[in-house]
Amino acid sequence: MAAEAPSLRRSLPARGWRLFGRWGGAAWEYAPALVLLAALVGLWELFVQVLDTRPYILPAPSAIWEALLDKGHLLPNHIQATATEAILGLLAAAAGGVLLAVVISSIPLARRVLYPIIVTSQTVPAIVLAPLLMVWVGIGLESKLIVVALVGFFPIVVSTVDGLASADRDMVALVRSMGASRIDELRHVLIPSAIPGFFAGLKIAAAYSVIGAVIAEWVAAKEGLGIFIIRSQASFRIDQIFVAIGVIALLSIALFVAVHLLARVASPWKYANEKGENGS
Amino acid sequence: MLEAAVAIRGLRHTFPGDRPVEVLDGVDLEAAPGAFVSLVGPSGCGKSTLLQVLAGLLVPDAGESLIEGRSTVGEPGLAAYMPQKDLLLPWRKAIGNAVLGAEIAGVGKEAAREQAMALLERFGLTGFESAWPSQLSGGMRQRLALLRTFLVPRHLLLLDEPFGALDAITRREMHQWLQEVWATDARTVLFVTHDVEEALILSDVVYVMTPRPARMAARFEVDYPRPRRPEIVTDPAFVADKARLLAALDAPTQRQAGVPTPPPRWDRLRACSEKPADEL
Numbered sequence: 001m002a003a004e005a006p007s008l009r010r011s012l013p014a015r016g017w018r019l020f021g022r023w024g025g026a027a028w029e030y031a032p033a034l035v036l037l038a039a040l041v042g043l044w045e046l047f048v049q050v051l052d053t054r055p056y057i058l059p060a061p062s063a064i065w066e067a068l069l070d071k072g073h074l075l076p077n078h079i080q081a082t083a084t085e086a087i088l089g090l091l092a093a094a095a096g097g098v099l100l101a102v103v104i105s106s107i108p109l110a111r112r113v114l115y116p117i118i119v120t121s122q123t124v125p126a127i128v129l130a131p132l133l134m135v136w137v138g139i140g141l142e143s144k145l146i147v148v149a150l151v152g153f154f155p156i157v158v159s160t161v162d163g164l165a166s167a168d169r170d171m172v173a174l175v176r177s178m179g180a181s182r183i184d185e186l187r188h189v190l191i192p193s194a195i196p197g198f199f200a201g202l203k204i205a206a207a208y209s210v211i212g213a214v215i216a217e218w219v220a221a222k223e224g225l226g227i228f229i230i231r232s233q234a235s236f237r238i239d240q241i242f243v244a245i246g247v248i249a250l251l252s253i254a255l256f257v258a259v260h261l262l263a264r265v266a267s268p269w270k271y272a273n274e275k276g277e278n279g280s
Numbered sequence: 281m282l283e284a285a286v287a288i289r290g291l292r293h294t295f296p297g298d299r300p301v302e303v304l305d306g307v308d309l310e311a312a313p314g315a316f317v318s319l320v321g322p323s324g325c326g327k328s329t330l331l332q333v334l335a336g337l338l339v340p341d342a343g344e345s346l347i348e349g350r351s352t353v354g355e356p357g358l359a360a361y362m363p364q365k366d367l368l369l370p371w372r373k374a375i376g377n378a379v380l381g382a383e384i385a386g387v388g389k390e391a392a393r394e395q396a397m398a399l400l401e402r403f404g405l406t407g408f409e410s411a412w413p414s415q416l417s418g419g420m421r422q423r424l425a426l427l428r429t430f431l432v433p434r435h436l437l438l439l440d441e442p443f444g445a446l447d448a449i450t451r452r453e454m455h456q457w458l459q460e461v462w463a464t465d466a467r468t469v470l471f472v473t474h475d476v477e478e479a480l481i482l483s484d485v486v487y488v489m490t491p492r493p494a495r496m497a498a499r500f501e502v503d504y505p506r507p508r509r510p511e512i513v514t515d516p517a518f519v520a521d522k523a524r525l526l527a528a529l530d531a532p533t534q535r536q537a538g539v540p541t542p543p544p545r546w547d548r549l550r551a552c553s554e555k556p557a558d559e560l
């Protein structure tokens with residue numbers, strides 16, 4: 001019996017689910033949220049059926065499902081366009097954000113000059129910026145990418161700067177006592193210390209990146225979920241707009257989860273004890 | 281004459297601030313090459329501060345701090361320094377932490393790794409080379425920090441209370457173990473502790489510091505034959521010598537009561553020889 005001490009932190013049903021592996025555990029963890037969501041959708045259906053709401057005001061979930069089956073074949077191209085913009089924009093935000101964070105952290109003057117500008121830049125809404133960018137760089141991929149990057153780089157800069165500042169000063173002193181250069185300090189202590197902060201910022205950026213791309217597409221685009229919404233709206237297909245909303249939500253969650261998994265891969269030491277790797 | 285491994289003369293330092301802290305008030309110390317020298321003093325007297333000056337991390341207000349004739353002021357990297365906290369880098373596995381100093385000192389990655397692997401058994405870390413620091417026990421973390429310090433290619437080791445956080449039993453084991461390691465390595469060691477028994481067991485020379493602002497209160501030469509077994513602590517000669525060391529530690533408290541500081545009892549006490557104490 002005592003060969004393996006039962007974990008007291010997990011309830012019994014959770015351990016049952018864990019027989020099905022990591023995903024079984026995850027399913028159990030999110031089961032309450034899924035149940036609530038299903039209940040809300042059920043109430044919605046009931047509400048629409050009982051009050052006999054006009055479909056161009058509020059369609060029933062069943063009508064939305066039908067719209068998905070009906071027009072679903074149009075979606076892959078739009079999804080691909082929006083996802084490409086979101087992912088490339090996110091990469092640009094990450095690269096620019098990290099570079100800026102390193103500059104701000106290592107040069108006090110840069111901090112005083114750049115930080116206020118960066119904060120001010122966040123007061124300009126993406127919806128205002130998007131049309132300007134269309135004028136300046138055209139309606140292609142670039143303008144969308146820039147909107148996504150501008151929305152995403154702020155949380156990345158802020159949390160990476162905080163991460164760099166959170167580095168243990170004694171650890172910096174230790175490597176300095178070993179004769180380390182500034183580059184060595186950055187490489188061995190400062191950058192690894194900033195990894196959790198960087199990913200926290202990247203998660204926020206990922207959650208907003210799809211919305212950023214959609215907003216940019218509203219202004220002008222050939223393809224993408226934003227333009228799909230505009231067209232649906234023009235033909236009073238509210239059910240299709242709801243389909244798009246659902247797809248945007250799933251896409252955002254997928255990106256968020258991808259970043260979360262990336263963070264685990266990039267900071268294995270944070271999860272070492274969880275897996276019991278090399279334990280005892 | 282052989283050049284001293286460490287020479288400190290008239291070292292003074294005050295930490296500035298609203299309420300300046302006068303820490304070092306003219307400290308002198310000398311260590312011969314290959315000697316094991318301990319530094320004993322009450323908590324907060326400035327032992328760590330002194331090691332930081334030798335590690336090149338702190339610029340003193342006045343005085344000389346030389347390692348093999350070179351000034352350490354503003355020049356880190358002349359000694360292998362082990363701070364009071366183990367400061368293992370959480371993002372490096374045990375082996376990665378072990379080779380950190382060697383790597384920064386320019387020893388090739390592969391060569392450093394080989395050296396570390398060869399020493400793993402001696403440091404009681406066999407089989408744990410790919411464990412994360414958070415998976416190691418307190419004693420193992422301490423030995424790993426020591427291994428990292430040993431692998432820094434310098435003639436002088438600066439060890440700041442390396443066993444301070446360990447329980448009494450582990451500490452006794454570590455004393456035996458450190459003697460063995462040091463016997464085959466034969467580098468100069470400057471060992472900080474507030475434990476007089478530990479200092480007597482391990483050292484060739486023990487310096488006793490006064491409370492803050494610190495000076496040297498006494499210097500003892502310890503010439504028990506080596507290796508020194510744990511049972512030595514019950515030897516009447518050892519007990520008597522320990523009493524003299526404690527007396528030297530307590531004496532300067534009178535200074536704070538207004539009695540002028542006596543000159544340090546330099547070499548006047550030759551403790552721990554077989555001959556009965558002819559002084560005192």
Ligand SMILES: Nc1ncnc2c1ncn2[C@@H]1O[C@H](COP(=O)(O)OP(=O)(O)O)[C@@H](O)[C@H]1O
Pocket residue numbers: 295301303321322323324325326327328329330492
């Ligand atoms: N960076 C610092 N700024 C101000 N005071 C300090 C600083 N570092 C140490 N001190 C003070 O200097 C004194 C000596 O500290 P330390 O050398 O760490 O003592 P020890 O190692 O002997 O216990 C203590 O009173 C401590 O509070």
Ligand SMILES: [Mg+2]
Pocket residue numbers: 327328329364440
């Ligand atoms: Mg100390």
